[in-house]
Amino acid sequence: MPREFAFCEQAIRQPAALLVASDATRDARFAHNPLVTGDPDIRFCAGAPLVSAAGHAVGTICIVDSEPRELDAKQIETLQFLVAQVMERLEERARAGEGQRAD
Numbered sequence: 234m235p236r237e238f239a240f241c242e243q244a245i246r247q248p249a250a251l252l253v254a255s256d257a258t259r260d261a262r263f264a265h266n267p268l269v270t271g272d273p274d275i276r277f278c279a280g281a282p283l284v285s286a287a288g289h290a291v292g293t294i295c296i297v298d299s300e301p302r303e304l305d306a307k308q309i310e311t312l313q314f315l316v317a318q319v320m321e322r323l324e325e326r327a328r329a330g331e332g333q334r335a336d
Contacts, residue, residue: 238266241293244280248290251309252280256301276301279315286324294319 236242243262244252257263257275268275275300282290294316304312 238268240266240275240278240297241266241280241295244245244282244295245290246295248282248284248288250282251312252278253304255303255319258301269283274299278310279304281312283323287323291323 240252240254240257242264254260254263255277257266257269257278263269263275263278266275275297277300278295280293280295283292283294284290294312296312
C-alpha cells in the first residue's frame with residue numbers, strides 16, 4: 234500500500250498521541266482516501282504509535298473497522314497497555330540481539 238494512503242502514517246507522525254477517526258468519511262484527513270471511498274470501505278481507525286525508549290516512532294498498532302465507532306476509556310487503556318507490551322518485547326529482543334553480537 235502506498236504510504237500516503239496508510240492510516241498509520243498519520244499515527245506515526247504524532248508519536249505522543251493516539252489517532253482516532255471515529256468516522257473516516259467525516260474526517261478531513263481520510264475522507265478522500267481510496268481505502269475509505271472504495272474497498273475495503275474503512276470507517277473507523279485507531280492508531281497507537283510504538284515509540285522506543287529513545288523516543289523513536291518505530292511503528293504503530295492500528296485497529297480498523299467498516300463501521301463508525303468510538304473508543305471508550307477502557308478500550309483506550311487496553312490499547313495503550315498493548316502498545317507498552319509490544320514495545321517491551323521489541324526492546325527485549327533488541328537487547329538480546331546486542332548481547333549476541335557482543336559474544
